[in-house]
Amino acid sequence: MRADRLVSLVLLLRQRGRLSATTLARELEVSTRTVLRDIDALSAAGVPVYAERGRHGGFALLPGFQTELTGLNHDEALALLVAGSRRGAQVFGLGSALASAMLKVVDALPEGHRDTAAGAARRLLIDPAIDLLSRREVAEELPDAVATEVRRAVFAGHKLRIHYAAVDQPPKWRTVDPIGLVTVRGQGYLLATRSGADRTYRLSRIRAAEELDEPARRPDRVDLDRAWRERGTRFRTGGDQVAVLVRLNPARREELVATALAVLAEETEVDGWLRLEVTFQDSRHAEWALWQLATDAEALAPRWLRTSLRDRAATIATRYGASSS
Template identity: 85%
Template sequence: MRADRLVSLVLLLRQHGRLTAAGLAGELEVSTRTVLRDIEALSAAGVPVYAERGRHGGFALLPGFRTELTGLNHDEALALLVAGSRRGAQAFGLGAALASAMLKVVDALPESYRDIAAGAAERLLIDPETDLLSRRLVAEEVPDAIVAEVLRAVFAGHKLLIHYAAVDQAPKWRTVDPIGLVTVRDRGYLLATRSGADRTYRLSRILAATELAEPAQRPDRVDLDRAWQERSTRFRTGGDQVTVLVRVDPRRREDLVGTALSVLAEEADADGWLRLEVTFQDPRHAEWALWQLTTNAEALAPQWLRDSLRNRATAITTRYGVSS
């Protein structure tokens, strides 16, 4: 355990440049006294750790110091092997590179760790291609050439010219400033700005892409997780949202709530059913969600939704009312 901690301490100093004893203690989840003892042990072993005094002082490594810090432990090796089974890398065209990296990692492991880690990884399956009902989970296909251009522009910080087909619109050429890439349930998204405004583009709808030589207008650092959360919030609260008043069997409440964007109000009716006021992304979303609940829910308002559900039920009844 101490050997792992010493390696982690050196890696932290290499990554951050300078850290206080308290900062190191927080990262390593040990006491400051333990950190000081570890610093002494590293110095005794020839690792050039030195202390800087003053208000902004701390511990640091001598500039230019590097050492080979190999020797993955069992859990670290297992984590890498499991990560290699995930399909998320496919969305960014990195599947082949990830597979190659996993081969190199396995080959570099000590033989004892290699057998144990590989055997454990065989007993974990992440994101299989089908669910329990044998429904195939289809990942979106994006041509490698397009992904390669997008990745180059993102990493180089250059503007990107894309031919994009938005929903229900003719494809258009757009010049964007790429910020980063996000994958959600095997769907890849490009986060970018256009004329200073935030934009999110689905990779599967990019028909062509060309990295430009002009530098992108974007911040040097970005918190992708925060950016994605902000855009998700704007997506859920914008557009053609509709509010629906619905009665639902309490046994199907979670099914209803799980498909809605938000629950505005809820109360119990005298017969034990629940009356909820919920919002959906648009009329089509509302109709789809209520149709899934069959007779376990009833849309009370708006009237257009009741009419739409009735017309759909009538069409189904007509189709199956007469024998073929």
């Protein structure tokens, strides 16, 4: 890992010129002390890196220095394959590999093309941290060590032991046969089988992981897209799903459909509003979704949902009806 970091340090200096130890530490996700040790190591290896002191000082390479250190390692090549979605690289624990790979790709370009590409890249912003309403994207948190073990087991075809925390349950160890990894809207999932039965695990709920030596029991080839769709169908039609009949302002249809698990029936009423039968994951999900739509939606059935929404609205009205102290 240190060798890869040294290569990244050299490429950063080649492409961006003089950089401070603080900037290098931030880019490489290490401490400034580590950066200083790496600079010493490069100098000892004959790389012409020098320090410029002063307020605007930093480290730089002698002009004209060339490298041939553009070969991609396995993780960097893999990161480029999923780079169509930067979120995918982050979810699978490949964020640093992606950054390192892109440095190598840029460095391999002819000098004139390199400048043009760098300028064009500054005109593009992919998946910013917040949207126009300043809502921040909630990133999945998966320790690098966990992500590495999961990836290794998936690619090597070995059994995987995971310490997994299911919803509202304490973490438990379980051994699975990994099939593949899926990322959806910044959330990562491990598709696997356990005792021959299909299982889907949220990556952010894996507290620890260990690749085992034993081969996984799984087919040699897999259609992940088909497997994901089949599991999605089972999820929408099984378990404790709740069916709701709702009357809806058509302007809010896409919002409701994006939240619901499935639309079972739909028709347009005389006044232009829609009547839909939709399913939600559970009662809490149904109440939350309808509450977001405020007066643009009316739950017609089941009765308990109407009562729950009415009681919540009455509580809010009472609170704001009282004079503030």
